Amino acid sequence: xxxxxxxxxxxxxxxxxxxxxxxxxxxxxxxxxxxxxxxxxxxxxxxxxxxxxxxxxxxxxxxxxxxxxxxxxxxxxxxxxxxxxxxxxxxxxxxxxxxxxxxxxxxxxxxxxxxxxxxxxxxxxxxxxxxxxxxxxxxxxxxxxx
Numbered sequence: 001x002x003x004x005x006x007x008x009x010x011x012x013x014x015x016x017x018x019x020x021x022x023x024x025x026x027x028x029x030x031x032x033x034x035x036x037x038x039x040x041x042x043x044x045x046x047x048x049x050x051x052x053x054x055x056x057x058x059x060x061x062x063x064x065x066x067x068x069x070x071x072x073x074x075x076x077x078x079x080x081x082x083x084x085x086x087x088x089x090x091x092x093x094x095x096x097x098x099x100x101x102x103x104x105x106x107x108x109x110x111x112x113x114x115x116x117x118x119x120x121x122x123x124x125x126x127x128x129x130x131x132x133x134x135x136x137x138x139x140x141x142x143x144x145x146x
Contacts, residue, residue, distance in 0.1 A: 003134035006066055006143055013077060013131070014063030020056045024049070055083055066135075071144050078135050081128040088124050092117040 028049060031038040042049070059080040065073015099113045134140060 001130075001133065003137040003139055004130060006069070006134070006140060009077070009131055009134055010063050010066035010068075010073070012063070012127075013059050013080070014067060017056050017059035017063055017080075021053065021060065024053060024056070055080065055087070058083070069143055069145075074135050074140060074144050078132055081131050081135075085125060085128050088121045092121045 028042065031042055058076055062073055062075075062077030062080045066077050067073075095117055096113060099110070
């Protein structure tokens with residue numbers, strides 16, 4: 001398998017991370033403006049939201065570091081990818097477990113639940129796997145001067 005071009009990897013993660021940060025900020029602002037109940041919910045989930053923003057900031061920093069061929073960019077982006085893999089697997093497992101705990105009449109279609117999780121998780125897992133492979137390749141080591 002041929003590694004992806006480093007500029008493509010850098011730009012892809014820079015743009016995806018920036019988009020995730022903008023969408024997250026828009027969602028939080030929208031919820032804050034929606035009313036008292038939503039503001040209380042935001043207050044209860046503030047630590048989770050800050051952690052997610054921190055993770056996406058890592059992705060943005062790693063992408064920018066890879067674009068500029070900074071040695072730290074490679075490590076940060078790989079760490080971001082491993083973190084995203086773990087979060088995707090935990091999220092998928094949690095959703096499927098929650099669906100299995102519903103009463104039988106409320107469960108609906110298991111095929112649809114599995115397809116939904118797969119449709120979201122599989123591309124992210126593949127992208128992160130290919131990115132890790134690319135960042136660990138000999139071409140990447142040479143490009144980053146190590």
